[in-house]
Amino acid sequence: MLLLAPGIRYFPDHFNAAAQAALVEDIRAVVTEAPLYIPAMPKTGKEMSVRMTNCGALGWVTDKEQGYRYQALHPVTQKPWPAIPPRLLALWQEVGDCRLPPEACLVNFYSEAAKMGLHQDRDEQNFQAPVVSLSLGDTCLFRFGGINRNDKTQSLKLKSGDVIVLGGEGRLAFHGVDRIYPGTSTLLKSSGRINLTLRRVTVS
DNA sequence: TAGTAACA
């Protein structure tokens, strides 16, 4: 484990190839039940380049009308999200350093051209609990800074199997994905990157 | 504003 900044812990190669393949199968099952959809920004309705779905009791969603929020139902199918796969619950227990289990697992799919601007994860009620992030598939250029948007940032290439934990002082750090490096992994059938972020939403 | 264009 490397401490990248206060509260930002990096576990390179946390999952080996076999474990990564098993996780991809877990996510395939999630996506079959809860299909990826295109989220839209609040107010402007501009579409994000990343496709999303969730598993867990709650899922993070956004649309033009209601903005960022957690809700129990898939916005397209209106069905409850599938359960968080046991392997991901185990990851949270292993690296999350948190008494309470995660309630949400946001699944972000990045195609070759997708990116995500610098942002904070601040739609949860619980900032004591960490955010645990797992990368699968193509390498990306990840950027993170401090709790203010204009704090200096550092960039790091995240590869398949890497885990990052934002906790404590790092919980509200700004972070984003500047680019995907297509063809850097053969884990997924087509190129692209899957990012899974486990979160505790409520306080108790 | 988890995005983006326009601009210094």
Next chain:
DNA sequence: TTCA
């Protein structure tokens, strides 16, 4: 950096 501003705007939205």
